[in-house]
Amino acid sequence: MLGKHILVIMAVACPSYAFAGAAERGEMVFKKCRSCHEVGTFAKAKVGPPLNDLIGRVAGSHANVKYSKAMVAAGKDGLVWTEEVLDQYLTRPRDIVPKTNMTFRGLKKPEDRADVIAYLKTFLSDEIIVSASNDPDVSPDILTIAGDPEYGEYLSGTCVTCHQVDGTDQGLPSITGWPQSSFVTVLHAYKTKHRENPVMQQFAGALSNDEIAALAAYFQSVP
Amino acid sequence: MKLNRRLFMGTTVAAAASLSAPMVLSASGKPRVVVVGGGAGGATAARYIAKGSKGAIDVTLIEPTRTYYTCFFSNLYIGGLRDFSSLGHTYGKLAADYGINVVHDWAIGVDRDAKTVMLAGGDKIPYDRLILSPGIDFVDGAVEGWDVSAQNKMPHAFKAGSQTQLLKAQIEAMPQGGTFAMVAPPNPFRCPPGPYERVSMIAHVLKQKNPTAKILIADPKPKFSKMALFQDGWAEHYEGMIDWVGPDFGGDLVSVNPDEMTLTIDGEVNKVDVCNVIPAMKAGRIAEIAGVTNDKGWAPVNAIDMSSKMDANIYVLGDSAQQGDMPKSGFSANSQAKVCANAVRGSLTGSKVFPAKFSNTCWSLIDTNDGVKVGATYQATDEKIAKIEGFVSKVGESAETRQTTYEESVGWYSGITADMFG
Known part of the structure; x- marks a missing residue:
């Protein structure tokens, strides 16, 4: 686990080093997410929540989304989508929230997770x-x-x-x-x-x- | 803390009761505000008064329709770029989250001495302050040959709802190569760019479904809002389709015959397939009934708080108000409502009254992703709401700028409707 965190932190802190252009590659990785999630100017809730301003959001907290009870409960218990938590979750979602509705099995490669997180970070309004x-x-x-x-x-x-x-x-x-x-x-x-x-x-x-x-x-x- | 009389009354209930000044307290001990009209002015005012006073003011909102369809963005529905249902909004949150007493009925009378509003259903609702935001009505006899009984043959579609759906259906049923005609209104009227955005959206539909069709506009005005932008856009996107007839060519000398489906311009009879008659406008009828309108049919107000010049306990917002320089737009009504809500709260509960500030932006869509805008800021002077500074989109802007402008308007629609309906 620790090793994965270090990879993510490197990718975020030093985009010109190990994972230069991560956000562009993340856009490709995000294709796997698109059937359930939108991101960008006109992003709306689909099966899953829109992913604008995801980093820092409390789990299960977006209006207009029908979450699993488990996801809402996890949010109430303090689960927040920080980059680290997202990296863990995206590895195998059901390891983090066992009864989540998200049927996606996970992204095995640490660099894929880092890329897609970097991509999502470009949709933070604070960043923009x-x-x-x-x-x-x-x-x-x-x-x-x-x-x-x-x-x-x-x-x-x-x-x-x-x-x-x-x-x-x-x-x-x-x-x-x-x-x-x-x-x-x-x-x-x-x-x-x-x-x-x-x-x-x-x-x-x-x-x-x-x-x-x-x-x-x-x-x-x-x- | 400075203890002026207003604060004194608002904060000291027992003492207030012994004052000879008119009471602002109901039997429940709370001052009452009645708002007539649940659009951009009325819904916003009701929400801001209820929200700001945190239950200290009883707010009643009278609106006949249970689902309110916004006039703004209804042209995009006609153009096929938006669902009809996306224009509809209900009052559930205003009632449930803000404690507003939402009454679905028509206001048919105002007794200014007794300070009550009469409803079509027979009830009388007492008020301490009355806010009228009833939108527009049409001037009788404004277009020769047309009255509201002809609105199914020749729709106005300037109050959104079934009229908008009817106009869209008529346009889609036009024969190939047929003619759509519009009788444009004289100033002042609701949504100055509205008729011209509508023409753009109709041209957008016809270009795809009926490319040999023609559009004929009879206009009594020599110029209109964003004229250069629209004419440039029409030439670019809809070359040869749109014929605008201004007053120099008889656009002000118009009559219609709804049974024959003809539009006569300066003696020349045109057979048309669809005729969108947008007559001259005046304040919504309840403003006239309340006796707060002038000989021009609009309700003059004081710029500082939107109070009527005829009755200090009545405020008039939005399209009905004659306030000065602001255009009759949903954005303007929403902006005026917040100034009014702040002043009404202050007068009833002694809350702090901040200086009036107004702003407006009107976005229009010429073709898919080709958005333009015009806007300004305004201040209250003794005489009127006066423009401070404004801007307008430029001819020849990049496609990227135009798309950004359109996307901004979509964001605005979500924002203003959340601001109105909670």
Whole structure:
């Protein structure tokens, strides 16, 4: 078991080393999953749950999915789809959740599991959105403004016309539970038109620095 | 904490009872809000008041239909890109999860002195604050030869539901090489890009099933929302199929004969196979009955909280409201509802009232994956809801940008309907 973990961790931490291009190969491996799982912009629940934002999700917790009792119980007992747990589960699902509905026998090769996990990681909204590396730095004065979450909740009315407050991603990214600094950085990137979407540019453009801080404080508090 | 009178009333029940100001407390001890209309304005307002007040306000939502079909995205159903059932939404969560008293009936009267709403079923529902969000009705005699009794021969399909299904069926039954005609409405009307997105979606269907068919639009307006984008898209996707007749060529001089299936434009009679008549619009009838509309047929409101200029205890949202610069869209109604809900809660329970902020975006689909959008932010001034800044998609954008815009609109549909219905 330990050896497998090390392989996964290497694949994740050093994509240019042992498993370069893992996500691309993972897309091929994922074909085995497609009859029951969708992933991507329009992913919906099929037999199994959609796999956007899977890493970090509590097992058996996606709305609109008819899970086995065993999977729901496992989630309540604290099973969370971390990369390590996924690697174990995908080896032989019924070793981890014996009465799961998932009839898939498992992926024997550690590199297949690493690849498919790397592929699924490309569908984390945090990865897509909070990869704020290209966004201009926001001055510490702005980053450290203490936002009023009550005002943020009111202002969030505009956001949740499109972005769902329960974190569901049905074509637009989840914006809940972000670190405040990421939220502030991204909104300022729209406000200053470094990010391109005109809907976001106009909305962020109408917000003051205090209002952006208020939204960041509120959305961070939303689970 | 600053103790102003509003806070004082909201937080001190016993003392409030001794004040001479009008009571905002019902027999149950809770202030009552009645919302008429369960669309983008009304459902959102009901949900935000119930959610925000955490049970401190009794909220009743009056909506005749048990399944509400959204007008927005109904063109995509006509175009075959969406199921009819995907447009339908019910009120179960608003009742079960938010404690809203959902009443499926027609509001037929408002007694502003007694502060009650009369229902077709005979009940009277008392209110402390009344929110009207009844959408649109049509101006009588707006299109010569057409009234609602002709809506099965010449559907409007501007209130979604069976009318939308009827129009789609008629288009699919058109003879090869036949003519679809639209009588477009004058300003202001619900969903400014709506008629033109509809033409696009019909052209999309005809191009596949009936490629020699023609589309004729008679329009009283010299220009319309996203005009350059639509005309560019029509030339690209549906070359030679669509004929738009503006007022320079008599698009404002129109009559129809539903029995003969003719559309006469400036004296010239056109035999048509389907005729979609979208008449001039006014506020939903209950706003007129309540006496909060003006001579133009719309309900003037104060921008700061959407309260009626005729009655401080009544608020009007969405298409019915005459508020200033915002287009009559589901997005606008949803945006206005949140400002209104915040103000109504504040006036009844003393909760904090934040400044009004409004926004809107209207997405339209020209062909599969060819989406465009227009949007703006707005602020409340003494005079009206005033536009701050806006944007519109550009002619000649890449296919990738257009597809992203379409995908964004699909996400928006999921988002706004979750925001309305819980």
